[in-house]
Amino acid sequence: MAVGRTISIAAVALVFTSLPQLAAQQPTGTISGRVVDSASTQPLGNVTIAVGGTSRGAITTTDGAFTITAVPAGTHEVRARRIGYATRVSTVTVTAGSTSTANFMLPAQAAALSEIVVTGYGTQRREAISGSVATIDAEAANVGVIANATQMLQGRVAGVQLTGNNGEPGAGVQIRIRGGTSISASNEPLYVVDGVPLQNDAISPDAAGIADINKQLNRNPLNSINPNDIESITVLKDASATAIYGSRGANGVVLITTKKIGGGTSQMEYETYVGVANAYKELGVADGAQYRAFVTQQVSAGKLPATAQSSLGPANTNWEKELMQPGLATNHNFAFSGGSTQTQYRASLNYFKQQGVVLANGLQRYQGRLNAAHDAFTGRLRLGLNMMASRVQNDFAPIENTGGFRGGLFTNMLIFNPTFPIKCTAAMTSGTTATPGCSGKEAGSYYEIGSGALDVRNPVAMANQIEDVSPENRILGTFSGTLGLRDNLTAQTTVGIDYTDASRRTFAPRASPIGAQFGGYARQAERQLQNANFQQLLTYSPRFAANQELEVVGGYEYTKIDNHGFDAQMQGFITDAFGVNNLAAGTQSSSPVPTSYRVESRLASFFSRASYGIAGRYFLTGVVRYDGSSRLAEGHQWQTFPALSASWRISQESFMADKPFGVSMLALRAGWGKQGNQAVAPYQTKLLLRADPGAIYPIGNALTTGLRAAQVGNPDLRWETAEQVNVGLDYGFLNDRFTGVIDVYQKTTKDLLLEVDVPQPAVVQKRLDNIGNIRNRGVEFSFNTPLLNRATRSLILEIVGTAERNKITSLGDALAACKKDGWWKADPIPQCTTYLSGFVSGQGQSNQYSQRIMVGEPIGTFYAPIFLGVNAQGKQEFKCRASSAGCVGGKTTDPTDADREVFGSANPDFTLGVSNNGRWGSWDASWLWRGEFGGKVFNNTALVYQTKSNATQGRNFLKAALNDPDDITEPAKYSSRWIEDRSFVRLQNLTIGYELPSRFVRGRSTRVYVSGDNLLLFTGYSGYDPEVFVSSGLASRGIDYATYPRARTFTVGARAQW
Amino acid sequence: MTTFTQSVRRVGRVALLVPLLFAAQTCTNLTEVPHDALTSIKSDAEVLAGMTSVYAQLRSTEWVGYITLQDLTTDVSIVPTRGSDWYDNGQWLDLHRQTYTSNSSGTLAFLNGAWNDLFSGIAKANLMIDVVEKTPSATQARTLAELKGLRAWYYYMLQDMFGGAPPLVSKYSDKPQQVASSTRDELFKFIESELIAAIPDLPASWPPDGYGRLTKGAANAILASLYINAGVFSKNSGVSASSYNSCSGVTVAGNKSACQAAIDAANAVINSGLYSLAVPWSRNFSQDNGTSPENIFVIVYTKESSQGLGGNWPFRTLHYNQLTSGWGGPWNGFATLAETYQQFDATDERRGMWLAGQAFSFETGQPVNDRTGKPLVFTAIIPDANKADEAVGVRFNKFPPLPSAATGNGMPNDFPYFRLSEMYLIKAEALNEQGNQGAARTELAFVHNLRNPANPIAGGLSQAQLRDAILKERLLEFAGEGKRRSDLIRYGRYLNKWSTTMLNGKEDMSSKPHLILFPVPQPQLAANANLKQNPGY
Secondary structure, eight states: OHHHHHHHHHHHHHHHHHGGGOOOOOOEEEEEEEEEETTTOOBOOSOEEEETTSSOEEEOOTTSEEEEEEEESEEEEEEEEOTTBOOEEEEEEEOTTSEEEOOEEEOBOSSOSSSEEEETTEEEEGGGOOSOEEEEEHHHHOOSOOOSGGGGGTTTSTTEEEEESOSSTTBOEEEEETOOOOSSSOOOOEEEETTEEOOOSOSSOOOOOSSSSOOOOOBOGGGGSOGGGEEEEEEEOSHHHHGGGGGGOTTOEEEEEEOOOOTTOOEEEEEEEEEEEEEOOOOOBOOHHHHHHHHHHHHHTTSSOHHHHHTOOSOOOOHHHHHBOOEEEEEEEEEEEEEOSSEEEEEEEEEEEEEOSBSSOEEEEEEEEEEEEEEETTTTEEEEEEEEEEEEEEEOOSOOTTOOSSOOHHHHHHHSOTTSOSBOOHHHHSSTTOOTTTTTSOTTSBOOSSSSOOSOOOHHHHHHHOEEEEEEEEEEEEEEEEEEEETTEEEEEEEEEEEEEEEEEEEEOTTSHHHHTTTSEEEEEEEEEEEEEEEEEEEEOOOOBTTEEEEEEEEEEEEEEEEEEEEEEEEOOSOSTTTTSOGGGOSOTTSSOOEEEEEEEEEEEEEEEEEEEETTTEEEEEEEEEEEETTSOTTSSEEEEEEEEEEEEGGGSGGGTTOGGGEEEEEEEEEEEEEEEOOSOTTTTSOEEEEOGGGOEEETTEEEOOEEEEEOOOTTOOOEEEEEEEEEEEEEETTTTEEEEEEEEEEEEESOEEEEEOOSSOSSSEEEEEOOEEEEEEEEEEEEEEEEEOSSEEEEEEEEEEEEEEEEEEOOSTTHHHHHTTTTTOSSOOOOGGGEEEEOOSTTOTTOEEEEOOTTSOTTEEEEEOEEEEOTTSOEEEEOOTTSTTOBTTEESSOOGGGEEEEEESSOSEEEEEEEEEEETTEEEEEEEEEEESOEEEEHHHHHHSOGGGGGGTOOOBGGGGGSOOOTTOOOOOSGGGEEEOOEEEEEEEEEEEEOOTTTSOSSEEEEEEEEEEEEEEEOOOSSOSSOOOOOSTTOOSEEOSOOOOEEEEEEEEEEEO | OOHHHHHHHHHHHHHHHHHHHHHHHHTTOOOOOOSSSBSSOOSHHHHHHHHHHHHHGGGGGTTTSHHHHHHHTSTTOBOOOBTTBTOGGGHHHHHHTTOOOTTSHHIIIIIHHHHHHHHHHHHHHHHHHHHHHHSOOTTHHHHHHHHHHHHHHHHHHHHHHHSSBOOOOOSOOSSOOOOOOBOHHHHHHHHHHHHHHHGGGSOSOOOGGGTTSOOHHHHHHHHHHHHHTHHHHTOSSOOOSSSOOOSTTOEEGGGEEHHHHHHHHHHHHHTTSSOOOOSSGGGGTSTTGGGOTTEEEEEOOOSOOTTSOSBOHHHHHSOGGGOOSSTTOOOOOOBBOHHHHTTSOTTOGGGGGEEOEEOBOTTTOOBOBOTTSSBOEEBSOOSOTTSOOTTBSBEEOSSOOOTTOSSTTOBOOOEEEEEHHHHHHHHHHHHHHTTOHHHHHHHHHHHHHHHOTTSOOOSSOOHHHHHHHHHHHHHHHHTTSSOHHHHHHHTTOTTSOSSTTOGGGOOOOTTOGGGGSOOOOHHHHHHOTTOOOOTTO
16 A cells, blocks of 8 residues: 555654664763652552653662662653552652652552553553543452453453353453444454554364364463463553554453563562362252152153163262362462663563362463563663463363253263262172163273263263363563654564464273264364564654643554464274374274364554643544554455544643532543454455365265365455444542542444345355444443541442443345344344344254344344243243234243244343452451343253253253253243343452561561452352353353353462562 | 764664564555465366365255255154254244244244255356356366256256245356346246256266266256156146146147156156166165166265265164264154055065164164163154154164264265156156056056065056056155155145144145245345245245
């Protein structure tokens, strides 16, 4: 593009003409001082002191003192900052060769408003930000057992909804910043670590699935990053803040900054904790006695054959209890930092291990990080390196996303007959007490139904026998050089690499029924993701008038993504001895053939941001990004994403000088911007001819390669764009004793990327198109105040809340026929498969959908027959339309599609997070409550397993079924009966810490603490947890099916600093 | 300036020059070429591969595609709800009971799938026809004949199900076109002319390494079937839902009567000398049935199979415990009606395709139990299809399973679209319509008496009696081979209640003649605004 090239050449020219400005050494002086708590006047350690406009800084010692050397002579703004305290700034004049003093008194406060915030491609003063930007104090959020950084956002940022998929260690997380506004494209935010955008793809290769196609959900890609290395997290929410990230900003941006150390102070830190977790709730399967009694009763009633009774086993096994274990978590962090006045570094090492609360799975992480910075040419050139290498060892439980027909662990936990033993005793293997699942086996071997590959398998055996591990290696590094070209102009070049290399090793031994059917099954899959990033930034901040400030950032960014993978499987082994280590030992080489793939994509961008401030009162920020993506069609690849925002700090006005109504701070912000979403698979714009197994045909009984059109290309495919308007208010009352933020927003997504049916003839049924609009509206607020603020005692309260409404406003004209027939408002509403989602899982549930995407309703809308009750014959009755076949008196036992109605949605009406941080002398305590109110969750687990008809197949069921009046022949039918209220209140974390007196321990500070995660859950939901995610179709949400239970964890830990 | 600052300047210049030059060169190039797929076809091997995918698409016509639906909507096959198993939102019984509407469960699951699958075959053929027409070669005419013949077969199946359908879009287009449907008669004429044009360029037979590819015989067999159904297929309206729709009175290409055209096409196959009836009959369906002399056109299956290149007929019908090796055992679904089973004489070798009474393991030969531990005995009567026991219903064993096959959908038994026996029965039916009962009986007896010599076809049958005998023979011969729905529609008996006892909830649908065509599935109407729903829906 001509425009792009011109800008780039201009940038080159600018850099060259500026080079001679590299100057000689400057005279320097020293700043020293002391920091105390403003209320108690006690000294404050661990306060970060930074000299504005330089790289110089220090950290206070336990007596609150600090010294900063080699500060360039001149007048500087010196900033003192400590977690839990408001930041204070002091202006200090340094003269060459002498020491200036700067003393600070910091008032306690939870979220300091006056701070430097990391925003896109730079930092900004909090008061100059006119967009909606939230920051998280990483130290306050890093409590309890935190496997990855995303968990730290939970309940602490308004407008961020975070739902862990399930309770497996390292499980993936669904993060929605201001709700999901995309149906087919990604709804995940963009993660930027130390300035480099990450590729948010699963690192491990996909699971093979247990003889079925239901893969596990992806794990969290941030598992490889040590939460202890994180200094701060910034969440960019509205378009005026995210537009600088252009095509990838539509779902919000999470900026993660790792810890650095200024001033060259030497320090060591060691932190460790040990945690123990258990599943805090049981679903409650029928136990051996209950099942036996039920079968006996049904046999005497003639509803089960007598053999059903005689084939019961001798044991009483609670499979749910047997599968659970206390899961241990341990964590060790060691960090040291130091350096000279010119070179600073921080190095850290982390080992983290988390066991699941279910047998035989977990996560281990080894991670090393080195952050270093070096000043050259008297501070004119600053070089920075952030380098992380990590290895995450995933040990997966044999589970699947939607359980599957034959299912994974939890399906079998629910159906495996409770009268069967876990293992065979000697008596069961032969003689008169021989049991079918044991006869002929050795004593001590696992009990299995039959000898071969049956649907139902011993879940304990399965957990122990199936091996599914995935080591993930990741190198994440950035190297940057910042050159001061003139006093007010800096150029920064950053090169970043995010490289991951993971393999997945799966082995089902011959000894397990799953492996037995294949003669042993082994698979190794490899996946490499490479994301290279280059950034060139110029920052210009002229001082042209005393009370005006201007900063202009301009830049170019180039990202190349290159992903490839390989997968090979083998069956038919003579022994289990090789595991996955000798694929050539298998015989069935023809079955799933080895596969490999390679996918590349590129992004190129030019962007600029200008911020202008007058008198510290009026701020205006304009952003423009010109973004190109190779994933989109030619002619649609480039697009401009503009944003404009302004803020007015009303409290700085003279008419507010006497603080009317106690208003000590008031700022009004307003912003508008456009963001993009290009997160679709590459090459969607082209007709692709693929040679794959589905196109092979055995011509003359010889397998002949077929080239299959894999997709109907769409040469018109373009960005999904979101427009967002945000109006916000920052407030403070009574000398900022009460502070907070209120934001109101509307986000409209246009040109939704949606898979639509293609008119036939077409090589495939669907293709991606830009169709339809979605609107999100919401209100967010945060509020914080010290409830107690005394010399040695403080208690800070922080509340964040969000109310959001999502609505699909259009699904386009291409689907005219749906609308023409009155699809949207019709009574009854006919079906359009394009818009069916949330497929129902389980036996006998094929082609059943629980959700529907329709105009006028939110994403995640449930659509179901309305359950009325169970009749005298034990058959379920549902509401029906008089016109439906079989409808008598408004009731039917076989609801048709026309009898379905909208039955709420999975979206909460309102979410709330309440946290407290307290200090009482040497003691400290913090807790976080979270609640979500309104919204529904579909208990697919209960639908399928709270069904006594399972007993006709010799399978167990949830014991709740014993109390319902359904007849044993009644099949599981999806209806409103299984859609429950999702509201809950949770005590997410409670931590109590104690700072050991220095007479006990040497060093700067040592803190010991106890912490509990997920301590209390108040909910009416009958499943494990209402916060659950199962992927079941387009933009589905709020569905629970045979998921891994969530844990309650107790932790003891200590942190020492020297 | 000092030398020091000069050297600093030089270093700085180089340091910044490198990345900036890199940026300037690559900064705006966004062209990506896929590494693991082609975007166009050029070489002969690629052309063959492209055509292979048109053949591969044939697999989709069987399992819950055209073939399965042809039987599932009739008295040949039923999938009862067994506990929670096979409930599946009522889709199976929706089709069996003919309660389908444009958006009922069965329509959305299976009819929509069939529509897409058949058109996908057409689109793939279109794509290849474009390529081959542009690249002259020694085999160009034959390859085009093969592709066009296959495309005609896909259109045959489409019009059989839906009547009119969107016509040919000969060029691949990445801008999908919303074209209006052709009438059924237009499609009939198109299929007919394409096949007639293809026959001269198709080989009479392929060497063994071409087994499965389209031949003159296959094209003639499709034509014969098209003509015998001309009383239905060539009519835009006026098909009788309650009386026989004869080929007589329909004029086709060459100004021939459709009945004569059917006889001519069948004769072209019979007289080619390439085919003969298989003895025993089961030879047609065995695991190595690729060598059966009766095969005219088949879906070639192979056990090389986790790739899904095999058939799943045994798995959909057999009980879980009859095969325990491989992919969790069979699925215990498809069965037949007691009335259908009872049509098979004890002396007819074709009765062997059914499994009734005590069930046995295919691996050990031993009797097996059901999942509650009771001996598994398949009973013919299905008392209530809404809540069936796992043992009810006689099972299909027409395509016997290979216990050692790697997966359940990996059975190597080829699936025949057309076998020689059908040519004799088509000929018999057409001769009967021409009033030549004697010759008709001869053709019928030729097939029947070979299969059931103990109970041969009687002489002196009237035209009406012969029609009945031929329909019954077609049931005995082709049950489970996807012929029944077309046959019943041609005979005006599709909508009957099939049995006197009104079993299984099937009602008499004869007052709803629109059901002889399937509805155009709602999603297709949504995708193409110019499509028209079939009348009555």
